[in-house]
Amino acid sequence: MTQKETVRRILQFIRVYRIQVVLSLILAAVSVFLSLYIPILFGDMIDCIVSPQHVNWSLMGINGRRIFVLIIGYAVSTWTMNVINNHIAYQVVKDMRDQVMEKIQCLPLSYLDQRETGDLVQRVIGDIDQISDGLLLGFTQLFTGVLTIFATLVFMLVKSVLITIFVVVCTPLSFAVARFIASRSYRMFRLQTQTRGRQTGLIDEMIGHQKVVQAFDHQDRASAAFASLNDELHAYSWRAVFYSSLTNPCTRFVNGIIYAGVLVFGARQILAHALTIGGLSVLLNYSNQYMKPFNDISSVISELQNALACAARVFELLDARPESTDPAAELSDVKGDIAVCDVNFSYDRNKPLLRHINVHANAGRKIALVGPTGCGKTTLINLLMRFYDVDAGSIRIDGMDIRDVSRASLRRSFGMVLQETWIRQGTVRENITLGKPDAADEEIYAAARAAHSYEFIRRLPDGLDTVLYADSLSQGQKQLLCITRVMLVHPPMLILDEATSSIDTRTEVLVQKAFDALMKGRTAFVVAHRLSTIQNADWILVMKDGQIIEQGTHASLLAEHGFYAQLYNSQFQA
Numbered sequence: 035m036t037q038k039e040t041v042r043r044i045l046q047f048i049r050v051y052r053i054q055v056v057l058s059l060i061l062a063a064v065s066v067f068l069s070l071y072i073p074i075l076f077g078d079m080i081d082c083i084v085s086p087q088h089v090n091w092s093l094m095g096i097n098g099r100r101i102f103v104l105i106i107g108y109a110v111s112t113w114t115m116n117v118i119n120n121h122i123a124y125q126v127v128k129d130m131r132d133q134v135m136e137k138i139q140c141l142p143l144s145y146l147d148q149r150e151t152g153d154l155v156q157r158v159i160g161d162i163d164q165i166s167d168g169l170l171l172g173f174t175q176l177f178t179g180v181l182t183i184f185a186t187l188v189f190m191l192v193k194s195v196l197i198t199i200f201v202v203v204c205t206p207l208s209f210a211v212a213r214f215i216a217s218r219s220y221r222m223f224r225l226q227t228q229t230r231g232r233q234t235g236l237i238d239e240m241i242g243h244q245k246v247v248q249a250f251d252h253q254d255r256a257s258a259a260f261a262s263l264n265d266e267l268h269a270y271s272w273r274a275v276f277y278s279s280l281t282n283p284c285t286r287f288v289n290g291i292i293y294a295g296v297l298v299f300g301a302r303q304i305l306a307h308a309l310t311i312g313g314l315s316v317l318l319n320y321s322n323q324y325m326k327p328f329n330d331i332s333s334v335i336s337e338l339q340n341a342l343a344c345a346a347r348v349f350e351l352l353d354a355r356p357e358s359t360d361p362a363a364e365l366s367d368v369k370g371d372i373a374v375c376d377v378n379f380s381y382d383r384n385k386p387l388l389r390h391i392n393v394h395a396n397a398g399r400k401i402a403l404v405g406p407t408g409c410g411k412t413t414l415i416n417l418l419m420r421f422y423d424v425d426a427g428s429i430r431i432d433g434m435d436i437r438d439v440s441r442a443s444l445r446r447s448f449g450m451v452l453q454e455t456w457i458r459q460g461t462v463r464e465n466i467t468l469g470k471p472d473a474a475d476e477e478i479y480a481a482a483r484a485a486h487s488y489e490f491i492r493r494l495p496d497g498l499d500t501v502l503y504a505d506s507l508s509q510g511q512k513q514l515l516c517i518t519r520v521m522l523v524h525p526p527m528l529i530l531d532e533a534t535s536s537i538d539t540r541t542e543v544l545v546q547k548a549f550d551a552l553m554k555g556r557t558a559f560v561v562a563h564r565l566s567t568i569q570n571a572d573w574i575l576v577m578k579d580g581q582i583i584e585q586g587t588h589a590s591l592l593a594e595h596g597f598y599a600q601l602y603n604s605q606f607q608a
């Protein structure tokens with residue numbers, strides 16, 4: 035996305051608040067005008083001192099009162115402008131975040147799968163915050179900065195054309211000096227950071243791998259390398275400090291020269307009666323402040339560049355293609371007859387994964403999927419839930435192609451318990467009733483009893499009202515809670531990813547019992563990691579490299595002495 039396009043998109047978000055934007059711009063103009071007009075009144079006050087013996091007190095009083103009113107006006111306009119700007123930035127960012135969150139809900143899983151979660155979180159939180167900061171600075175500093183520069187020039191021109199030209203001509207000198215020093219100190223600071231990084235790496239290596247260092251008698255060489263890095267660091271640090279501490283005195287020196295020049299030119303104009311002493315004080319004041327908006331703008335520009343880059347990332351997410359449209363037909367009164375007919379699928383067109391998968395699960399049957407890691411078990415589950423669409427073939431439930439019914443009704447018909455248990459922050463009740471928010475306590479308890487979680491829920495300090503956090507429960511308890519959650523909604527079909535590796539034996543027995551209870555009378559696909567738990571499955575599919583290489587019951591597969599028998603024996607022996 036080009037920068038122009040990004041700016042156009044940001045402006046679309048801002049356009050909604052155009053009244054506030056116009057108000058903010060008017061207030062910015064007022065505050066700039068007042069901030070520049072106040073020095074003129076001070077100049078007029080100086081001119082009230084006609085001679086050491088003669089001061090025009092009445093005019094001074096009038097000007098004093100004017101200054102008082104203008105200062106209050108300046109304070110009020112600046113404050114109001116800041117409040118409005120904050121409001122606009124907050125609202126724009128809120129609208130953006132709402133749109134992004136809405137978008138994430140309707141993105142296909144393939145989009146989310148292909149991206150790092152951290153990167154997406156960064157776009158929603160960090161990038162949008164950066165846009166907010168950029169907008170705020172853009173409104174408050176960029177516009178006022180540009181306006182201040184032009185208004186100062188006009189105000190100066192009115193007072194003295196000659197002095198204005200002098201200040202404008204000398205301004206680049208001050209910039210050149212600041213830039214020269216900044217580029218040198220930046221280079222040194224960068225070298226200093228790099229060297230510090232190398233030094234940290236060396237220390238980490240020496241401490242973290244002390245045994246290896248000693249074993250290879252490497253201490254002396256490591257110490258010498260450390261000392262040389264220390265010398266380098268000292269040299270760079272010294273130069274960095276030297277250059278950076280030069281910035282202030284040098285720019286002050288150049289500004290001082292400009293100031294002195296204005297004074298000399300001004301004195302000559304006073305002698306020629308082309309300027310008053312008050313007028314000169316105004317010009318001195320302006321020349322002193324003329325540089326400030328330039329510095330503000332240069333820092334705002336880098337901030338704005340950053341905000342634009344962040345905005346481009348956010349818009350890229352907003353422009354991602356949503357899931358294909360959903361048919362209106364609903365999957366209802368599901369009996370649970372699942373047929374996977376000659377399905378082919380791949381995440382990457384060049385790497386075929388599932389090939390010619392055929393499975394038929396009659397209603398109420400328990401189908402186990404086994405096979406080595408990466409063979410495609412989870413992928414088949416992803417297709418059943420229509421997180422991805424098949425490339426060829428079809429998946430039918432009670433004879434209906436799952437592409438002809440809404441995704442929501444399809445997913446509602448499946449109960450899913452995955453290895454990665456998802457417990458959200460909230461009470462036990464909120465966690466269990468995720469799929470049925472209006473469930474009565476009796477229903478919840480009945481589900482909990484059936485899922486063997488009743489006992490541990492009862493022992494929690496506030497029972498169903500206990501608030502859960504990420505680490506409140508053990509892995510096994512989390513799994514029991516997830517089973518209870520599914521038990522409560524009575525789905526006709528199940529997808530279970532058996533995870534028993536990090537559960538103690540007693541809880542494992544409970545989880546197994548809970549799974550058995552859950553599966554009673556329901557069609558279930560079980561991804562099995564331990565073959566001991568699926569011996570009673572009605573049908574076992576053995577997958578390898580994206581294909582079903584064997585299928586049958588536990589006994590028939592063992593009798594085949596094939597891959598399953600090999601897997602079973604290896605686990606059994608282990």
Ligand SMILES: Nc1ncnc2c1ncn2[C@@H]1O[C@H](COP(=O)(O)OP(=O)(O)OP(=O)(O)O)[C@@H](O)[C@H]1O
Pocket residue numbers: 144147148381382387405406407408409410411412413414
């Ligand atoms: N979202 C994805 N995008 C691209 N490739 C993927 C994606 N998910 C899985 N894969 C790849 O597809 C192959 C099958 O993965 P899958 O998760 O289905 O295997 P699995 O049999 O469930 O393995 P495990 O037992 O380890 O869970 C693997 O090579 C995996 O790297």
